[in-house]
Amino acid sequence: MRSLMQQPFRTAVLVLVWGWLLFLVLAPNLLVVGASVMTRDPASFISLPVTLDAYRQLLNPLYLDVFLHSLYMAAMTTLVCLLIGYPFAWSLSKVAKRHQVLLIFLLIVPFWTNSLVRTYALKLILATNGLLNNALLSMGLIDEPMQLLYTEGAVVIGLVYLLLPFMILPLYSVFDDLREDYLRASHDLGAGRFSTFIHVIVPLTLPGVLAGIMLVLLPAMGLFFVPDILGGSRNLLVGNVIKNQFLDARNWPFGAAASIMLTLAMAFLMFAHRLSKRRIGEEGV
Amino acid sequence: MSRWLPRTYLTLIYLLLYVPIVVLVVFSFNDSRTGYEWGGLSLRWYDALFNNRAMVQAMWNSLWLALSAATVSTLIGALTALALHRYRFRGKNVLNGMLFVVMMSPEIVLAISLLALFLLVGFQLGYVSLLLAHVTFCLPFVVITVMARLSGFDERLPEAARDLGANDFTMTRTVLIPVIMPALLAGWLLGFTLSLDDVVVSTFVSGPSYEILPLRIYSMVRVGLKPEVNALGTLLLVFSLVMLMLSQWILLRSKR
Numbered sequence: 001m002r003s004l005m006q007q008p009f010r011t012a013v014l015v016l017v018w019g020w021l022l023f024l025v026l027a028p029n030l031l032v033v034g035a036s037v038m039t040r041d042p043a044s045f046i047s048l049p050v051t052l053d054a055y056r057q058l059l060n061p062l063y064l065d066v067f068l069h070s071l072y073m074a075a076m077t078t079l080v081c082l083l084i085g086y087p088f089a090w091s092l093s094k095v096a097k098r099h100q101v102l103l104i105f106l107l108i109v110p111f112w113t114n115s116l117v118r119t120y121a122l123k124l125i126l127a128t129n130g131l132l133n134n135a136l137l138s139m140g141l142i143d144e145p146m147q148l149l150y151t152e153g154a155v156v157i158g159l160v161y162l163l164l165p166f167m168i169l170p171l172y173s174v175f176d177d178l179r180e181d182y183l184r185a186s187h188d189l190g191a192g193r194f195s196t197f198i199h200v201i202v203p204l205t206l207p208g209v210l211a212g213i214m215l216v217l218l219p220a221m222g223l224f225f226v227p228d229i230l231g232g233s234r235n236l237l238v239g240n241v242i243k244n245q246f247l248d249a250r251n252w253p254f255g256a257a258a259s260i261m262l263t264l265a266m267a268f269l270m271f272a273h274r275l276s277k278r279r280i281g282e283e284g285v
Numbered sequence: 286m287s288r289w290l291p292r293t294y295l296t297l298i299y300l301l302l303y304v305p306i307v308v309l310v311v312f313s314f315n316d317s318r319t320g321y322e323w324g325g326l327s328l329r330w331y332d333a334l335f336n337n338r339a340m341v342q343a344m345w346n347s348l349w350l351a352l353s354a355a356t357v358s359t360l361i362g363a364l365t366a367l368a369l370h371r372y373r374f375r376g377k378n379v380l381n382g383m384l385f386v387v388m389m390s391p392e393i394v395l396a397i398s399l400l401a402l403f404l405l406v407g408f409q410l411g412y413v414s415l416l417l418a419h420v421t422f423c424l425p426f427v428v429i430t431v432m433a434r435l436s437g438f439d440e441r442l443p444e445a446a447r448d449l450g451a452n453d454f455t456m457t458r459t460v461l462i463p464v465i466m467p468a469l470l471a472g473w474l475l476g477f478t479l480s481l482d483d484v485v486v487s488t489f490v491s492g493p494s495y496e497i498l499p500l501r502i503y504s505m506v507r508v509g510l511k512p513e514v515n516a517l518g519t520l521l522l523v524f525s526l527v528m529l530m531l532s533q534w535i536l537l538r539s540k541r
Binding site: 009010013014016017018020021024025026027028029031032035045084087088090091092094095103105106107108109110112113114115116117118119120121122123124125127131161164214218219221222223224225228229239242243246247252255256259262263266270 | 290291292294295298299302303304305306308309312361364365367368372374376380383384386387389390391392393394395397398399400401402404405417418420421424452453454457478481482484485488489499502503506507510514515517518521522525526528529533
């Protein structure tokens with residue numbers, strides 16, 4: 001039985017933790033949900049009546065274009081990260097164990113350095129008179145500088161550069177768990193390399209793929225400073241729209257509705273990730 | 286498969302990851318004004334940086350914010366981890382779920398929700414709002430780090446302490462805290478770095494009374510190239526590197 005002396009400490013800890021999370025996580029999120037169904041008000045940010053106008057505005061062709069373009073750039077980013085990251089994680093899991101620690105460390109060093117500064121460093125390379133153009137010009141590969149900055153490609157490069165480790169780490173963890181005997185079993189049962197890849201390796205690494213997609217796709221729609229530095233005004237992300245609505249246009253309901261769309265996308269991806277993990281569990285692997 | 290193919294591939298990707306960082310460091314010592322051509326070695330941009338009073342002030346503000354955010358989040362995070370580890374209480378899954386959602390949701394979603402809260406309750410945007418926001422997004426990372434340490438912990442130790450007459454508070458102080466110390470340090474360093482690098486959340490919850498470094502950099506790099514940023518970036522890089530190596534060293538040492 002618990003003595004009375006133990007109770008105050010336990011109570012104090014629980015009150016502190018619950019208080020923090022209720023006040024700074026739950027309440028703010030409920031506020032955003034509430035704001036999304038209110039009417040825009042220049043003086044007090046939001047006011048009654050309750051309306052779904054903000055959600056209707058999301059379908060306005062002007063914004064729909066921006067959202068689709070943002071989704072397209074985020075999808076490209078995720079795809080490029082996956083195409084680079086999948087073989088990368090696979091190769092990494094084949095390196096001798098004692099080297100892996102150092103290699104993982106080298107992978108997370110950039111992640112620990114200021115992302116704004118790293119995005120800016122890309123600008124030095126991609127600018128019209130930047131390093132890449134100068135190098136290509138002096139090698140005679142091009143005759144005049146290419147327009148690399150302020151393009152869709154620049155935004156995707158920037159996002160890939162910032163988010164690649166988030167794709168690689170979950171993939172590395174599934175490749176690290178991949179047991180050699182499954183691959184051997186598949187080979188012994190007569191499967192070729194391609195068939196083993198499709199029927200054994202891909203399904204077993206699917207949770208890692210989905211975790212990676214989740215960790216890349218969503219930030220790739222929110223990191224508004226990347227288009228600000230590399231993309232110019234025509235390559236905006238959902239994050240730019242949300243920021244603009246909250247800080248400049250003062251249209252909270254619309255900004256809140258856009259943010260809820262992002263949250264729903266996150267919930268959907270988390271659900272898919274759970275499902276893929278459970279499927280593998282049920283098949284007894 | 287041959288062994289050189291994966292190795293070549295790994296090397297290539299690592300090169301691509303590090304080229305921009307190397308370029309930044311090299312160009313921070315560049316004497317040229319245009320920022321693209323090499324004009325000889327110089328420390329002029331470091332000089333310019335430290336002679337810029339607003340910049341130095343922003344640096345101190347950022348350091349103080351990161352220090353306090355890391356400390357508060359480590360304190361609360363450690364208590365949360367202990368509560369999740371030791372106590373049975375109603376809504377434990379909800380608590381876990383909320384921490385998970387904070388960690389997974391896009392920063393901008395957290396940012397606007399906090400802005401909405403602060404403005405609607407009439408909170409002055411400045412140091413305190415930044416601190417509350419930074420502690421909130423650091424919290425899940427500290428909890429995870431400490432939980433990982435606690436999961437490999439011999440359950441009989443706290444029981445023994447209790448049998449010897451210690452109450453919860455004494456047991457926590459004399460048994461649990463020493464065990465989780467490495468995780469506390471690692472969590473603190475992680476929080477410190479996360480806070481120092483944050484742009485997205487800070488953009489929303491900071492006010493003119495408290496300017497911090499990432500926002501100053503942000504306003505500088507949006508328009509054209511600023512060679513001072515190379516110098517500043519290099520300093521931040523060295524700083525983060527030291528912090529990261531420190532935290533890895535602490536974790537590795539504690540495993541032995």
